[in-house]
Amino acid sequence: MILPVDFYARATLDVARDLIGKVLVHRTAQGTASGLIVEVEAYIGEDDPACHAAAGRTDRNAPLYGPPGRAYVYLNYGLHDMMNAVTEDEGHPSAVLIRALAPLEGLPLMRRRRSRAPWRKGKPAVADPDLCKGPGNLTRALGITLADNRRSLARGPLTIQDRGIAAGAVAWDTRIGIRVGTEHPWRATLAGHRSVSGRRP
DNA sequence: CGTTCGATGCACT
DNA sequence: GTGCATCGAACGT
Numbered sequence: 001m002i003l004p005v006d007f008y009a010r011a012t013l014d015v016a017r018d019l020i021g022k023v024l025v026h027r028t029a030q031g032t033a034s035g036l037i038v039e040v041e042a043y044i045g046e047d048d049p050a051c052h053a054a055a056g057r058t059d060r061n062a063p064l065y066g067p068p069g070r071a072y073v074y075l076n077y078g079l080h081d082m083m084n085a086v087t088e089d090e091g092h093p094s095a096v097l098i099r100a101l102a103p104l105e106g107l108p109l110m111r112r113r114r115s116r117a118p119w120r121k122g123k124p125a126v127a128d129p130d131l132c133k134g135p136g137n138l139t140r141a142l143g144i145t146l147a148d149n150r151r152s153l154a155r156g157p158l159t160i161q162d163r164g165i166a167a168g169a170v171a172w173d174t175r176i177g178i179r180v181g182t183e184h185p186w187r188a189t190l191a192g193h194r195s196v197s198g199r200r201p
Numbered sequence: 202c203g204t205t206c207g208a209t210g211c212a213c214t
Numbered sequence: 215g216t217g218c219a220t221c222g223a224a225c226g227t
Contacts, residue, residue, distance in 0.1 A: 074219090
């Protein structure tokens, strides 16, 4: 079942917690790829210094201010596309960053996309549990790009689904990879899962 | 284990 | 011009 817009129109921390164990699916002309969400981070409002809305509204972060249930995709470090799910109500800039998946469907397609990265030329193949480990890696494996920015997650080809998978315990700790706002325990992981990036509580 | 650093594009000052 | 919500390799402990 595809998660409806209502799922996202709630407090961001609740959405983050509930996204653990759901399935991110991307259908493209090359095929379908999907993975179980095992790591997310919440970015909440203009008062959160790590949120892109911290300095107010701009052309780039406008999707954060828009309706919930849309994708907010942006390019980071000139190399990596990051995918967020926009949460809360219009005018309340907040989102959940998808940071890691456990690969489910389309493994050969993911392997092909990962190995196509310029910096992986001539390198050994990525191990299956690592295909979607990290926010830049998962967008590459699923073929998610800036073209998906603002897309509704309630209609294909990019959706998040509830497949009734019984996930384990959710662990909370501080967000990683940021220089400000590190005090908030707004990173949720599927406890101990090996596809989680970085620290693994 | 840990820290450092280059690649790379663009929004923002 | 500066600084990233990164990745992966190189090097130090």
